[in-house]
Amino acid sequence: METEFIQHLRKSLGSHDRLRIGLGDDAAILDWRDRDDLVVTTDLISDEIDFRLAEVDPRRVGRKALAVNLSDLAAMGAEPVAVVVSLLLPRTPPVGTALELAVQLYDGMLPLVEQFDCILAGGDTNSWSGPLAINVTAFGSCSDQPLLRRGAAPGDVILVTGELGGSILGHHFDFTPRIAEARRLTRLGLAQVGMDISDGLLLDLSRLLNESEVAGVLDLTSIPISDAAHRLSETSGRTPLEHALADGEDFELLLTASPEHAQQIVADDLLGTPVTAIGKIVAGAGMWADQVGGKKLEPQGYLHQ
Amino acid sequence: METEFIQHLRKSLGSHDRLRIGLGDDAAILDWRDRDDLVVTTDLISDEIDFRLAEVDPRRVGRKALAVNLSDLAAMGAEPVAVVVSLLLPRTPPVGTALELAVQLYDGMLPLVEQFDCILAGGDTNSWSGPLAINVTAFGSCSDQPLLRRGAAPGDVILVTGELGGSILGHHFDFTPRIAEARRLTRLGLAQVGMDISDGLLLDLSRLLNESEVAGVLDLTSIPISDAAHRLSETSGRTPLEHALADGEDFELLLTASPEHAQQIVADDLLGTPVTAIGKIVAGAGMWADQVGGKKLEPQGYLHQ
Known part of the structure; x- marks a missing residue:
């Protein structure tokens, strides 16, 4: 099946001036002149954990596998350059053949590859008796100061x-990975600290605070709550705020910036995407509601087992 | 488990002067100054297809996951720089816990990481109800002309x-990935065409011939047959030569070179590893034993399903 699939891919993928050697050799070779750094992330998603193949269009699954990786590049303020994709396909998928499934997964990825002018540089395609798993490794470059988890300072918003x-x-x-927004922030020098929210606001914020060795105070009334959180709340027995604080997989940017920079970012609709100030950085450790010594917030969210 | 495991890794991994940002952020950042290109390969191995977790020390499995990727870099004549590793762990492994399994898999990788002065730059660790799968993406660089599958010319050995x-x-x-041998060949400018034998000599040679649009004639009496092929032959019902031609997973280099270069490579023990001339490139298509129009050789080997 792999040979057949590579032939299909070779037909459907265009060339790219940065791709010196693409599909059909033992590895890809990319032109990396005029780049000083290489930003690399890898993420694997699998059936029953990250999606349910029996219940969803495989194109959405393929899209997600790529998008979560692009979100990690956004979290660094990096520009995506290329991705490589490994498929581990069930020999007997819920619908159709393994080859058809592979084609659909790629069909879901290609629009995103195009949107972010990214190169699909290669991959590895396997099938087995187990369920579907997809690994994507994405790599890019930061021409400006990257967004890191460390560096948040007391007084930052x-x-x-x-x-x-x-x-x-x-x-x-x-979701759309916040590549454009993050690139704009780093290009303008307005933020050097940030990450994406993949496991839940409180859990991810606690990680940023730990890396920066500071504490955070949140204004819980300011948290931007999605319509979906409200809808979910109707049947979940949890409040919309609880969903917003801990659900995870928002793939939004969590940032800190000086008050002046924060004001600029929020006021001018600078990013073309709403940005909300939800709290501030203070000295110490931990997270609090309203004020230091107020209600202590636990790092709730999705913990990978 | 992931948090615990990352803490373990942070302790066991050293720093590296090319690693600007390592574990603990959304992505790794590597120093890529003074490099013109980026060679990248990705390979996924899984239980029951590439190993049997119930029957083997997990350290050997971890080692293999990394080594097959380094072999792909060798196949390009590239110098390894960094790898990222994704684990998909069974929640209930044959022996011990998922965390213990993860630690053993990495224990198998680390000596190889060290041997090739490679950076373990990050990864993704998951567990699920399915069997073990491991994806590695390896990054390297070619300061010299790479080894490609295309470019073999009639008259080459x-x-x-x-x-x-x-x-x-x-x-x-x-196996030891043939990194040092391939680097030596490209540095000396003695070979520009090559690949690694992962799916079997005949199948992989047929791929090289197709990419180069030439034919090959093999001297079957010259094929270097391993002791293991002889041992296997005692019970398999196949000849040692048949095993050597089609078994796969040899992870040796398959090369072509001009007669002068080939003589240099073979005669002087230039690589510190035995090299054998097994045939020559001729015009046309396909593979033959002894001479064009002799016995036609089929591209047998391990076809990924």
């Missing part, structure tokens, strides 16, 4: 893009 | 390193 919570209702498949 | 066949008896876990 905590910001998030978009709205949070209820991603399970569909956003976790359909 | 076909060469292989080492001995072939019977890899299933243990070599597929314990």
Whole structure:
């Protein structure tokens, strides 16, 4: 099947001036002149953990496998350059053949590859008796100062893009990685600290605070809550705010910036995407609601087992 | 488990002057100054297809996951720089816990990481109800002309390193990727065409011939047959030569070079590893034993399903 599939891919993928050697050799070779650094991330998603193949269009699964990696590049303020994709296909998928499934997964990835002018540089295609798993490794480059988790300082404002919570209702498949927004921030020098929210606001914020060795105070009334969080709340027994704080897979940017920079970012619709100030950085450790010594916030969210 | 495991890794991994940002952020950042190109390969291995977790020390499995990727870099004549590793762990492994399995898999990789002065730059660790799968993406660089599958010309000699066949008896876990040999060849400008033998000599040679749009004539009496191929032959019902031609997972280099260069490579023990001339490139298509129009050789080997 792999030979057949590579022939299909060779036909459907265009050439790219940075791709010196693509599919058909033992490895890809990319032109990396005029780049000083290489930003690399890898993420694997699998059936029953990150999606349910029996219940979803495989194109959305393929899209998600790529998008979560692009979100990690956005979290660094990096420009995507290329991706490589490994498929581990069930020999007997819920619908159709393994080859058809592979084609659909790629069909879901290609629009995103194109949107971010990224090169699909190669991959590895396997089938087995187990369920579907997809690994994507994405790599890019930062011409400006990257966004890191370390470096948040007391006095900085905590910001998030978009709205949070209820991603399970569909956003976790359909989100747009915040590449353009992050690139704009780093190009303008407005933020050097940030990450993407993949496991839940509180859990991811706690990681940023730990790396920066500071504490955070959140204004819980300011958290931007998505419609999906409200809808989910109707049946979940949890409040919309609880969903926004801990659901995860929002794939929004969590940032810190000086008050002046934060004001610029929020006021001018600078990113073309809503940005909300949700709290501030203070000295110490941990997370608090409203003020230091207020209600202590636990790092809730999705913990990988 | 992932948090615990990352803490373990942070302790066991050293720093590296090319690693600007390592574990603990959304992506790794590598120093890529003074490099013009980026060679990248990705390979996924899984339980029951590439190993049997119930029957083998997990350290050998971890080692193999990394080694097959380094072999792909060798196949390009590239120098390894960094790798990222994704684990998909069974929640209930045959022995011990998922965390213990993860630690053992990395224990198998680390000596190889060190041997090739490679950076373990990051990864993704997951567990699920399915069997074990491991994806490695390896990054390297070619300061010289790379080894490609295209470019073999009539008159060139076909060469292989080492001995072939019977890899299933243990070599597929314990082989040393031919990084040093390939680097030496490209540095000296003695070979520009080559690949590694992963799916079997005949199948892989047929791929090289197709990419180069030439034919090959093999001297079957010259094929270097491993002891393992002889041992396997005692019970398999196949000849040692058949094992050497089609078993796969030899992870030796298959090269072509001009007669002068081939003589230099073979005569002087230039690589510190035995190299054998096994045939020559001729015009046309296909593979033949002894001479064009002789016995036609079919591209047998391990076809990924």
